[in-house]
Amino acid sequence: MSQRRVELTLTVNGQRYEAAVEPxxxxxxxxxxxxxxxxxxxxxxxxxxxxxxxxxxDEPVRSCLxxxxxxxxxxxxxxEGLADGDRLHPIQQAFWEHHGLQCGxxxxxxxxxxxxxxxxxxxxxxxxxREVLASNLCxxxxxxxxxxxxxxxxxxxxx
Amino acid sequence: MIGESVLRxxxxxxxxxxxxxxxxxxxxxxxxMRIVRSHAAHGTIESIDASGSxxxxxxxxxxxxxxxxxxxxxxxxxxxxxxxxxxxxxxxxQDRVRYxxxxxAAVFAVDPYVAEDGAEAVVVEVSELAPVLDAAGPxxxxxxxxxxxxxxxxxxTGDVDAAFARAGHVLEAEFSVGRxxxxxLECRGAVAVHHxxxxxxxxxxxxxxxxxxxxxxxRMLGLPPSGVVLREAHVGGGFGVRGELYPEDVLVAxxxxxxxxxxxxxxxxxxxxxxxxxSRDQRYRLRVATDASxxxxxxxxxxxxxxxxxxxxxxxxxxxxxxxxxxxxxxxxNYRVTGRVRLSNKTPxxxxxxxxxxESTFVRERTLDAVAAELGIDRAEIRRRNLIxxxxxxxERGVDALGTPVVYDSGQYEMMLDRVMAHIDYRALMxxxxxxxxxxxxxxxxxxxxxxxxxxxxFAGSRVEVDPSGCVTVTTGExxxxxxxxTVMAQICAEVLSVGLDTVxxxxxxxxxxxxxxxxxxxxxxxxxxxxxxxxxxSLRRRAIEVAAEMLEASxxxxxxxxxxxxxVGSPTRAVSLGAIASALGPASPxxxxxxxxxxxxxxxxxxxxxPYGLHAGVVALDPDTGSVGIExxxxxxxxxxxxxxxxxxxxIVGGAAQGFGGALFExxxxxxxxxxxxxxxxxxxxxxxxxxxxxxxxxxxxxxxxLNPLGVKGAGEGGTNACGAVIASAVDDALGRPGAVCSLPMxxxxxxxxxxxxxxxx
Numbered sequence: 001m002s003q004r005r006v007e008l009t010l011t012v013n014g015q016r017y018e019a020a021v022e023p024x025x026x027x028x029x030x031x032x033x034x035x036x037x038x039x040x041x042x043x044x045x046x047x048x049x050x051x052x053x054x055x056x057x058d059e060p061v062r063s064c065l066x067x068x069x070x071x072x073x074x075x076x077x078x079x080e081g082l083a084d085g086d087r088l089h090p091i092q093q094a095f096w097e098h099h100g101l102q103c104g105x106x107x108x109x110x111x112x113x114x115x116x117x118x119x120x121x122x123x124x125x126x127x128x129x130r131e132v133l134a135s136n137l138c139x140x141x142x143x144x145x146x147x148x149x150x151x152x153x154x155x156x157x158x159x
Numbered sequence: 160m161i162g163e164s165v166l167r168x169x170x171x172x173x174x175x176x177x178x179x180x181x182x183x184x185x186x187x188x189x190x191x192m193r194i195v196r197s198h199a200a201h202g203t204i205e206s207i208d209a210s211g212s213x214x215x216x217x218x219x220x221x222x223x224x225x226x227x228x229x230x231x232x233x234x235x236x237x238x239x240x241x242x243x244x245x246x247x248x249x250x251x252x253q254d255r256v257r258y259x260x261x262x263x264a265a266v267f268a269v270d271p272y273v274a275e276d277g278a279e280a281v282v283v284e285v286s287e288l289a290p291v292l293d294a295a296g297p298x299x300x301x302x303x304x305x306x307x308x309x310x311x312x313x314x315x316t317g318d319v320d321a322a323f324a325r326a327g328h329v330l331e332a333e334f335s336v337g338r339x340x341x342x343x344l345e346c347r348g349a350v351a352v353h354h355x356x357x358x359x360x361x362x363x364x365x366x367x368x369x370x371x372x373x374x375x376x377x378r379m380l381g382l383p384p385s386g387v388v389l390r391e392a393h394v395g396g397g398f399g400v401r402g403e404l405y406p407e408d409v410l411v412a413x414x415x416x417x418x419x420x421x422x423x424x425x426x427x428x429x430x431x432x433x434x435x436x437x438s439r440d441q442r443y444r445l446r447v448a449t450d451a452s453x454x455x456x457x458x459x460x461x462x463x464x465x466x467x468x469x470x471x472x473x474x475x476x477x478x479x480x481x482x483x484x485x486x487x488x489x490x491x492x493n494y495r496v497t498g499r500v501r502l503s504n505k506t507p508x509x510x511x512x513x514x515x516x517x518e519s520t521f522v523r524e525r526t527l528d529a530v531a532a533e534l535g536i537d538r539a540e541i542r543r544r545n546l547i548x549x550x551x552x553x554x555e556r557g558v559d560a561l562g563t564p565v566v567y568d569s570g571q572y573e574m575m576l577d578r579v580m581a582h583i584d585y586r587a588l589m590x591x592x593x594x595x596x597x598x599x600x601x602x603x604x605x606x607x608x609x610x611x612x613x614x615x616x617x618f619a620g621s622r623v624e625v626d627p628s629g630c631v632t633v634t635t636g637e638x639x640x641x642x643x644x645x646t647v648m649a650q651i652c653a654e655v656l657s658v659g660l661d662t663v664x665x666x667x668x669x670x671x672x673x674x675x676x677x678x679x680x681x682x683x684x685x686x687x688x689x690x691x692x693x694x695x696x697x698s699l700r701r702r703a704i705e706v707a708a709e710m711l712e713a714s715x716x717x718x719x720x721x722x723x724x725x726x727x728v729g730s731p732t733r734a735v736s737l738g739a740i741a742s743a744l745g746p747a748s749p750x751x752x753x754x755x756x757x758x759x760x761x762x763x764x765x766x767x768x769x770x771p772y773g774l775h776a777g778v779v780a781l782d783p784d785t786g787s788v789g790i791e792x793x794x795x796x797x798x799x800x801x802x803x804x805x806x807x808x809x810x811x812i813v814g815g816a817a818q819g820f821g822g823a824l825f826e827x828x829x830x831x832x833x834x835x836x837x838x839x840x841x842x843x844x845x846x847x848x849x850x851x852x853x854x855x856x857x858x859x860x861x862x863x864x865x866x867l868n869p870l871g872v873k874g875a876g877e878g879g880t881n882a883c884g885a886v887i888a889s890a891v892d893d894a895l896g897r898p899g900a901v902c903s904l905p906m907x908x909x910x911x912x913x914x915x916x917x918x919x920x921x922x
Contacts, residue, residue, distance in 0.1 A: 002215075002216060002217070002272075002273065002276070022272065024272065025272070032182075032183075033185075037176070038176070038178075038179075038180075038182070038183040039175070039176015039177065039178070040176070041180065041182075041344075041345070041395075042182070042346075043344045043345065043346070043428070044428040044840070044841045045427055045428060046428065046429075046840055046841065046842070048840070048841035048842060049344060049428075049841055051344055078176065079174075079175070079176035080175065080176040080177075082175075082176075083174075083175055088171075088174060088175075092174040092175070095170070095174055096166055096167070096170045096171070096174060097166060099166075099167070099806050099807065099810050101170060101173055101174070102396075102641045102642060102643065102810060102814060103343070103344070103345070103393070103394060103395045103396040103397075103640065103641025103642075104169070104170070104173030104174075104178055104393065104395070104641060105178075105180065105343070105344045105345040105393075105395030105396060105641070106344045107173055107174060108176050111174070130849050130850060131849075131850060133848075133849040134848040134849040134850035134851075135848075136848075137344060137841070137846055137848065138344065139341075139342060139343055139344045139396050139398070139814075139817075139818070139846065140344075140396055140641060140642075140810075140814045141810060141813065141814050141817075142813035142814040142815075142816055142817035142847075142852055142855070142879075143817065143847075143848070143849040143852045144813045144852065144854060144855060145810060145813070146849065147849060
């Protein structure tokens, strides 16, 4: 049932957003509705599909399983923060060049997952990378081109 | 441009988080709908108490069946029949509930969280009735009057009884394919708003078949079709499931009309898994008659399709496709099939990628494997002996599908078999697998040949228009479900008009932008809309040259369209750009002559589908301790006549295969003995992840262009899925050294573990 709203300030992609939300409101819904950042998608709302993956202090988080009120001073990153103006992030560019998306619904989650792993482990091997990418679900691509894309991005970001 | 793997036009916004999926759409002052669903599989509704819900601050209204009793049930979109009419689904249950998840009430509130609070406070009392959970078992009662067999049909060709009477060998078999479905990553949703100022009901978040759904909504709500506008946004996967007209869609539209406020509904995943169409779920019994060399003389099939609780928009589509496409690439001169569409107290069913074919390919290919094993014939060889020769094309099957006779338009089946055999080095592969088996490994090879169908008519239209800046807009009434539709249409248009891909934009799925449209299903979009777009481009090119001839004072015969401008052949600087031609075609311009604008619209009509075909070959390794199957290698050969964009075609094939593997190994909507669904989350509905997918080898070929359209194209959407169940099953049999061990899907670890312990295993 309805609860008293809590005022909070979120820092998302380096920008500050003021919001007043019920404690039960998920981070995903808050990003989408209160910050207008609808690039973060909800595919299952029970933490399995990973479409809602965002980075909280650079760690990948399922934003459907986190409440907005749990985010205090942490830095949140979403898909909207990846590109630098007109220039796509190398991971986005690789997904484009290697046909790593079809309907595009799961894509933001995969991009954020890949961002976190390639930033923290730039030398990650193919096998481990496949295991990490198995955290998220895609129903269109059969994953082959997602894996190819992330390999290409890894190699590009290393060079 | 045609035939090139150009990068997709669609991708930039999707990569940047700038997509506009239905959940991203918000309108001022909107209400949010939440559905209260039946907790019982079968029963009569004794009472619905909404008072507690209406007490929740922010809840505006609660509707039950009584509030919508005047709205007719949802009609069939295709393959309907009079006898199925009573089995259609009402938008809210009237006095009986027939599956867990059936909508019984709708709560409207100012906030989606509050709408859920309100839904939880609705109390539904049901007096339970015995559920029907085995559609192949005894018939049950539907409504006190009708039983649960909604439709029965028989198709036949040749003389089946005579074929069996003279047959050298007869084999009987039973097969089944479990219940699974599309499960797009985006759940369903809709936003509707009634614009009183223009008397227009606008429905946002449409998908797949917006024009047909517009007509259906208009009929159900008593509005003129021109007063209902459906708009497709980004669509997060279709696979047959998404975009059909469901009860929730109608409720959203009706609520927007009645309440005078925008209404939004976004499904959650638990709802999706019990409310959106399920699929497959067929049980087969058959007899096959062959001669001593394994040539099939006769095939006599009876099957039951578990339709779930109601017959939805697809009518008998899945069952009729299963029946018509079952003979596949083989001659099978005498064929008889009886299909029974029966209801149960499970979620209603509809189409899912390769509907009817995933099932019937499993049945046909398993049958050929069984005959091969019995007669001691190699599995590739028995297929070769039965294939339809290219000299027999076009080949009339003698049965109908989707209201049109099945006539294979073209095919080089044996050439494909040879190619795959060479690619995998069949003999050497078989030898190496035999050696590994001798060393105790459970490894095996499976093969599965199939014919697909694509390009369902009867029509598609396309309008191509150039604006004064030279930008080109292609408008079609067809739809995108995320498969790359815009890129493919733009490629065809850009090729014909000799313009850059980046000057072309594509409009689809907007019912106020085109007079007619069908949509994205049956692997039809590239074939139908692509052909129409090609024709419109050719018309526009002709018109551009005609007008340029006047502007340049040259003969049209001396002009060509090159790099976005009409040029004088031999002196390319004497040219006028497409944009300039468009500028010169204002309504009052002397060039216009009652035909203002640089625009052309063409319609492609056809009464026949076309028939791509393919062959899958897969190697699996079975772990007897866990019952898990690892796919070591998987090859898919597919001939689609002509590939507009091979990269996208391969993407379709690989993605389709992942879904095929899911249905073969993991995905299974099971129910307990009282009809409670056991699979309502992604913890239970197991779809393949990156860890389960092998790196597929795709052999795309263009040996048999379709003679039915000028591009020669056939559809690419479903061949990746079609034979996966058949092939994995065949490979598991081979690994176990027990032909015929697998006769039902999915082969879950539990089932395979049991199979391994029951005497399978190493030879």
